[in-house]
Amino acid sequence: MDASEIDPDEDDRRLMALVATGDEDALRMIVHRHQGRLIGFLTSQLGAQAVAEELALEVFVRLHRAAPRWRPEAKLSTYLFHIAHNLMLNERRRRARKPTSPMDSAPEPGDGSHESQRAVADIQEAFQRAAATLPPEQRAAILLLVQQDLSYEEIGKVMGVSVASVKTWVHRARLQLRKAMGDDFRAVS
Amino acid sequence: MDNQEPEIESPLRDALRRGRSLPVPGFTERALQAIRRDTRRRRVIRWTALSAPLAGCAAALIVLLGVPDPGQTPSELDLAQLASLHDEVTVATPQLDDADALAALILADS
Numbered sequence: 001m002d003a004s005e006i007d008p009d010e011d012d013r014r015l016m017a018l019v020a021t022g023d024e025d026a027l028r029m030i031v032h033r034h035q036g037r038l039i040g041f042l043t044s045q046l047g048a049q050a051v052a053e054e055l056a057l058e059v060f061v062r063l064h065r066a067a068p069r070w071r072p073e074a075k076l077s078t079y080l081f082h083i084a085h086n087l088m089l090n091e092r093r094r095r096a097r098k099p100t101s102p103m104d105s106a107p108e109p110g111d112g113s114h115e116s117q118r119a120v121a122d123i124q125e126a127f128q129r130a131a132a133t134l135p136p137e138q139r140a141a142i143l144l145l146v147q148q149d150l151s152y153e154e155i156g157k158v159m160g161v162s163v164a165s166v167k168t169w170v171h172r173a174r175l176q177l178r179k180a181m182g183d184d185f186r187a188v189s
Numbered sequence: 190m191d192n193q194e195p196e197i198e199s200p201l202r203d204a205l206r207r208g209r210s211l212p213v214p215g216f217t218e219r220a221l222q223a224i225r226r227d228t229r230r231r232r233v234i235r236w237t238a239l240s241a242p243l244a245g246c247a248a249a250l251i252v253l254l255g256v257p258d259p260g261q262t263p264s265e266l267d268l269a270q271l272a273s274l275h276d277e278v279t280v281a282t283p284q285l286d287d288a289d290a291l292a293a294l295i296l297a298d299s
Contacts, residue, residue: 037209
């Protein structure tokens with residue numbers, strides 16, 4: 001079978017069945033396939049890649065524990081984001097009890113040598129600052145929708161809420177981001 | 190169902206999609222190591238959970254059955270065992286006095 005014909009979701013199900021039997025090669029393939037998006041999502045949420053990587057490690061540890069019980073009723077990626085979302089909630093609660101450094105830090109300024117690149121970099125910085133002000137559920141919802149291409153139903157499963165709630169959060173997040181980005185946004189659009 | 194919000198403007202969409210995937214070199218091996226550590230830890234916890242009640246049962250058996258004093262010499266141990274057996278034999282053996290024994294012999298001859 002041509003590699004391009006393989007349905008990734010179907011392949012994930014096949015690999016998870018092998019992981020449940022202790023197949024480490026299958027586990028390696030799953031981690032390799034999903035780690036980029038998971039770390040990207042967590043970094044966008046948390047603002048710190050090092051913390052995102054630690055949480056991503058824990059996501060895969062928990063996935064491995066659950067492998068014997070996992071049933072392919074949803075996509076594996078949906079399940080991974082679900083675990084990640086719960087871990088993020090735990091992390092927020094932990095930091096709320098013991099505040100150390102801000103969880104939602106603004107990124108370091110980019111280095112755009114060209115004007116167009118600088119404009120894009122400025123937009124990115126403005127966006128990151130604006131996103132940091134969003135309530136966690138709004139930020140998660142809009143990232144899962146626009147950044148990670150999940151459907152509303154899938155986002156509902158990830159976050160354990162109704163589709164209506166997801167749509168409300170996405171709508172509010174969009175309005176807040178437009179408002180917070182303000183002039184930076186209009187300069188590029 | 191239309192998954193995309195048409196109202197999400199292009200710059201915002203581009204900003205949101207930035208960092209969509211951040212693969213980290215070496216992360217896969219780190220994850221596998223973390224998973225192996227977790228597997229080992231859970232195995233130890235399982236064995237500990239099993240061995241504690243087993244140890245308790247073993248201790249109970251030792252108390253109930255009695256364990257010989259390891260300081261005793263074999264001969265002393267044998268004597269002690271014989272002494273305990275003697276008591277059991279004595280209890281199990283019918284007790285006859287001399288008169289009964291004589292009567293039994295006379296009856297046996299007749």
